[in-house]
Amino acid sequence: MITPVNNKLNFSLLTIALELMEQGKIKWLIDIGFNEEQLIKLKSIPYLQLLELSNTSVNFLSFKLNVPVFDLLLKTSSDNTRKTEMCDRAIMLGASNEILFKYFGLSTTEISTKRFLLNVHVTRGRSKKPNFEESEAIWKKWVELVKDNPLLNEVxxxxxxxxxxxxxxxxxxxxSPNNQEVDSEQEYLSLTSIIKEIEKHLLLKK
Known part of the structure; x- marks a missing residue:
């Protein structure tokens, strides 16, 4: 059965074939089934005949999805998207250059560019350290997360x-005041400070 999708695929294949022939790249066309005589005829046909070929009632194009490869590409794409989103999130939360290099392999130039694009400004000097109350709250929250995923303490x-x-x-x-969103101007505990605090607790547990 010929459908509008088949027609579009037919037309796409034929236009790609013409473009490759213009570039002198015919090996792929030979590999998928064209012969030299067909390519010579195809190169010389007018546009209206090209449309007629695309809309023919006979399907000359076999199209099949490579499921394993497509699934792999989907997973890779999903992983890369998650990694990018995590990187941006880490930067927004005040991750240091060392942390961004450790988890994402970013160079200082790449980090500077990302911070600029995300409008994140880094203040010089030491970042804020948690007080006693904050330290206890940090560890309490971490323990809650570890209950759901014990490997967090190991991996x-x-x-x-x-x-x-x-x-x-x-x-x-x-x-933050009244549990509202943190003001971009107020001093807050950065991701770097939180990580150092949790790692300090983990070392004490060993």
Whole structure:
């Protein structure tokens, strides 16, 4: 059965074939089934005949999805998107250059560019350290997350980074006035400070 989709695929194949022939790249066309005589005829046909070929009632194009490859590409694309979103989130939460290099392999130039695009300004000097109350709240939140995923204490991967960011977001919101969103101008506990605090607790547990 010929459908509008078949017609579009037919037309796409024929126009690609013409473009490749113009560039002198005919090997792929030979590999998919064209012969030299057909390519010579195709190169010389007028546009109206090209449309007629595309809209023919006979389907000359076989199209099949390579499911394993497509599934792999989908997963890779999803992983890359998640990684980019996590990186942007980490930068927004005040991740240091060292953290961004450790988890994402970013150079200082790439980090500077990303911060500029995200409108994130880094203040010089030491970042704010948690007080006693904040330190207790940080560890309490971390323990809650570890109950759901015990490997957080053992494996240093993106799941652990995500947990670090959850703690940072939770603590920043909890200790902001009236539990409102943190003002961009007010001093807050950065992701870097939170990570150092949690890692300090983890070292004490060993």
């Amino acid at each position: 240093d991967d993106f799941n652990r980074l995500d947990a670090f960011m959850i703690v940072t977001e939770s603590i920043s919101l909890f200790f």
